Amino acid sequence: GTLPAPDLVEEFVEEAHQRNQSLEGGSVADYIPALADADPNLFGVSVVDVSGDAHDAGDTDHAFSIQSISKAFVYALVCEELGHDATYERVGVNNTGMPFNSVVAIELNDGHPMNPMVNAGALTTTSLAPGTGDEQWRWIWKGLSAFAGRHLVLDDDVYRSERAGNQRNQAIARLLESYGRIEKDPLEVVDVYTKQCSLLVTARDLAVMGATLADGGVNPITKERVVAPHVCRDTLAVLAANGLYERSGEWLFEVGIPGKSGVSGGIVTVAPGKAGIGVFSPPLDDAGNSVRGKQATAFLSRALGLNVFASD
Numbered sequence: 496g497t498l499p500a501p502d503l504v505e506e507f508v509e510e511a512h513q514r515n516q517s518l519e520g521g522s523v524a525d526y527i528p529a530l531a532d533a534d535p536n537l538f539g540v541s542v543v544d545v546s547g548d549a550h551d552a553g554d555t556d557h558a559f560s561i562q563s564i565s566k567a568f569v570y571a572l573v574c575e576e577l578g579h580d581a582t583y584e585r586v587g588v589n590n591t592g593m594p595f596n597s598v599v600a601i602e603l604n605d606g607h608p609m610n611p612m613v614n615a616g617a618l619t620t621t622s623l624a625p626g627t628g629d630e631q632w633r634w635i636w637k638g639l640s641a642f643a644g645r646h647l648v649l650d651d652d653v654y655r656s657e658r659a660g661n662q663r664n665q666a667i668a669r670l671l672e673s674y675g676r677i678e679k680d681p682l683e684v685v686d687v688y689t690k691q692c693s694l695l696v697t698a699r700d701l702a703v704m705g706a707t708l709a710d711g712g713v714n715p716i717t718k719e720r721v722v723a724p725h726v727c728r729d730t731l732a733v734l735a736a737n738g739l740y741e742r743s744g745e746w747l748f749e750v751g752i753p754g755k756s757g758v759s760g761g762i763v764t765v766a767p768g769k770a771g772i773g774v775f776s777p778p779l780d781d782a783g784n785s786v787r788g789k790q791a792t793a794f795l796s797r798a799l800g801l802n803v804f805a806s807d
């Protein structure tokens with residue numbers, strides 16, 4: 496199938512925004528102090544299709560730190576570098592059923608990080624970027640910018656704020672080191688990971704990044720090939736299983752296409768072969784997923800006929 500006509504898409508994007516603008520519930524993340532200041536009323540919805548057509552409603556130009564959504568794109572970049580089998584062996588694909596920063600999930604699985612969309616697997620994935628420290632950071636920065644089709648900028652306040660309080664991620668990295676799962680300097684890995692989470696994006700950027708995965712790895716705006724089609728397939732399968740942490744089953748049931756959330760309130764969603772959706776609204780459910788973002792995306796999936804399990 497294909498997307499409905501552009502004017503219909505435009506209408507549905509407006510409606511997804513309108514319907515959910517006054518939706519209450521959820522709370523803004525505050526375990527990273529710099530995130531606690533976010534305006535809970537900000538709300539943006541953006542759709543970019545694989546031909547590069549964009550449709551926006553609300554605060555789609557507001558910049559926020561990408562946080563865990565970076566995990567999806569760093570995974571794709573590392574997958575491109577290491578290939579299907581090696582990436583699978585190192586980080587796995589199965590859901591933990593536990594919160595994104597769980598230490599227990601590592602302990603219960605023989606020191607294996609389980610999947611790249613929770614912190615343990617994401618730290619492992621970041622450790623697999625070529626080089627060490629600054630080299631790795633530059634490689635990730637360049638790769639995420641290629642997905643967005645523009646030079647992304649680091650939010651220094653968010654970076655410093657998270658760095659000052661990320662003892663838990665340091666503990667996770669040390670634990671993985673003890674199991675031989677991280678072979679580089681674990682604290683340097685945490686630092687690169689904290690930087691990748693602090694890159695500023697907009698809802699529109701997320702839609703472009705998602706559209707690149709939907710388009711088999713070619714950015715539909717810049718036409719640059721960022722990753723290979725098989726990398727997109729692997730990444731989207733991993734997102735379907737794990738993109739919304741322990742709520743991934745619920746998400747797949749309601750939305751029917753792969754997505755990835757982050758604690759600043761963004762969600763990227765990918766309709767393979769069709770489009771990317773980027774949403775932003777800071778209040779989160781108790782798993783760390785944007786409340787309005789989930790509803791707006793579920794609406795768009797139904798309205799635009801995006802559910803990959805639908806045969807009608």
Ligand code: GLN
Pocket residue numbers: 562563564595596614657664689692756757758759783
């Ligand atoms: N940087 C955050 C962390 O590691 C990202 C978490 C998230 O978005 N779920 O805790």
